[in-house]
Amino acid sequence: MKQIYMLAILANFLVFNAKAQSVANFDDLILAPESFWNGSDQSGSFRSGEITFSNSYSTDYQSWFGFAYSNMTDVTTSGYANQYSAITGKGFDGSSNYAVCYPAPTARVGYTVPTKTSGFYITNSTYAYLSMKNGDAFAKKFGGESGNDPDYFKVMIEGLNADGMPVDTVSFYLADFRFTDNSKDYILNKWTWVDLSKLKDTRFLRFSLSSSDNSHGYMNTPGYFCMDDLKTAVKVSAPDSQQIQTSVFPNPFTDRITISGITESASVSLSDISGRIVTEFSNVSNNQSLTNLDKLVSGVYFLKITESRNQYITKLIRK
Numbered sequence: 001m002k003q004i005y006m007l008a009i010l011a012n013f014l015v016f017n018a019k020a021q022s023v024a025n026f027d028d029l030i031l032a033p034e035s036f037w038n039g040s041d042q043s044g045s046f047r048s049g050e051i052t053f054s055n056s057y058s059t060d061y062q063s064w065f066g067f068a069y070s071n072m073t074d075v076t077t078s079g080y081a082n083q084y085s086a087i088t089g090k091g092f093d094g095s096s097n098y099a100v101c102y103p104a105p106t107a108r109v110g111y112t113v114p115t116k117t118s119g120f121y122i123t124n125s126t127y128a129y130l131s132m133k134n135g136d137a138f139a140k141k142f143g144g145e146s147g148n149d150p151d152y153f154k155v156m157i158e159g160l161n162a163d164g165m166p167v168d169t170v171s172f173y174l175a176d177f178r179f180t181d182n183s184k185d186y187i188l189n190k191w192t193w194v195d196l197s198k199l200k201d202t203r204f205l206r207f208s209l210s211s212s213d214n215s216h217g218y219m220n221t222p223g224y225f226c227m228d229d230l231k232t233a234v235k236v237s238a239p240d241s242q243q244i245q246t247s248v249f250p251n252p253f254t255d256r257i258t259i260s261g262i263t264e265s266a267s268v269s270l271s272d273i274s275g276r277i278v279t280e281f282s283n284v285s286n287n288q289s290l291t292n293l294d295k296l297v298s299g300v301y302f303l304k305i306t307e308s309r310n311q312y313i314t315k316l317i318r319k
Contacts, residue, residue: 023275024048024230026069026097036070036084036100045110049277051230052110053099065104067227071096078130083224085126092121092191092228093276099227100125101207109205111232114162117196117205118231118275124174124188125224128153132175132187132221139220140213143177143185151177151212153187153221158206159199166206168199174225191228231275248303252317255294259305262286266307270316272299293318 026048031037037046039057046053046069053067072085084100091098101107124132132153135141142151153175159167172194175187199205211221246261259268268281268290278301281290296318305312 022050022232023271023277024051024053024099025095025228025276026091026099027095028277028280029069029097031069031071031097034072036068036072038064038068038084039066040064048099048230050112051232054108054110065102066107067109068100068102069097070100071098075126077126078134078136080127080222083125083127083222086226087124087126087129087189088191088226095228097228100224101227102224103207103209104223105208107207109207109230111203114201114203116200116233117159117202118233119194119196120230121191121228122155122172122174122188122194123191123226124153125222125226128174128222128224129187129189139222142175142187142213143182147177147182147185149177149212151175153211154209155225156208156210157194157196157199158208159196159202160204160206161201162203164204167202170194170196170199229276246305246312248314248316252319253293254319256289256291257293257303257316258287258289259284260287262288262305262307264307266305268306269304270296271302271304 028048029037029046039055040062042057042059043055045055046067048069055064055066055068057064068084070084070086071091073089074082074085075087075089077085083102086098086100090096131139132142132151140151142153143149144151152173154171154173157170157172159169161167177185179185196205209219209223209225211219213220246259248257248259250257262285266284268284269277270279271277278296279293284290284305298318301316301318303314303316
């Protein structure tokens with residue numbers, strides 16, 4: 001009984017003190033192996049978690065801009081035909097899916113309410129990475145033949161308010177050859193965290209790219225980057241969200257948990273301590289056992305139950 005009481009206190013703190021984390025990790029999007037989605041279905045956007053990603057596809061030119069998502073693993077093929085692969089060959093932390101961004105000139109992410117963004121993981125696309133490393137028919141080799149050219153490739157992330165006006169901006173270098181010491185020059189080839197915590201109370205994120213390699217007013221560097229695990233802390237107000245009077249057991253658990261106190265069909269998600277959703281269930285009813293949890297690694301998890309507009313969040317431990 002004491003344990004359930006302490007869990008209720010924790011849930012009350014997480015809900016009413018109001019920063020329930022949402023993560024777009026793209027693993028909730030279905031793809032066949034070695035494939036991608038680029039908006040050719042004309043849907044105009046896609047959602048991962050509770051976050052919407054813009055997309056525009058031209059049937060006339062069979063081209064797109066904005067965001068796509070992919071599980072392509074090609075890290076060796078150069079050129080435009082390989083525009084959907086990350087140079088890492090996989091998503092962050094070994095996951096399959098990730099997003100590919102082609103802002104032309106911008107791409108946008110949308111939230112349903114004013115949101116504080118924690119950040120996301122970023123890396124170069126294979127197309128952009130090999131172009132900067134070796135040069136190609138359109139773009140130069142970064143650093144030039146001497147290695148001394150002060151080249152760079154940079155992404156700018158603007159937080160926009162509900163009126164679409166900029167709140168603040170974060171810049172991140174995907175490649176940087178501006179160092180006096182050439183040994184410090186780099187082209188990013190691993191997943192790296194971009195801290196966006198300064199972007200508070202934003203409804204949209206707007207992405208754009210810039211490069212030192214330009215001609216005739218256009219960027220020669222392939223304008224792509226890859227994203228994974230976009231994390232936000234979504235504000236929840238007490239009038240819109242009430243605590244569900246429920247309990248979850250056993251805790252610690254091994255392969256299953258049971259939820260009691262649900263009065264109508266609910267959705268349930270289980271996240272690890274980084275905020276990444278590791279499993280989800282829909283149409284959960286009272287006293288239903290959630291199974292197949294034995295594949296989870298031992299550690300701390302957060303369980304979120306959403307019943308209509310009500311929520312319950314608690315901490316669980318996997319043995």
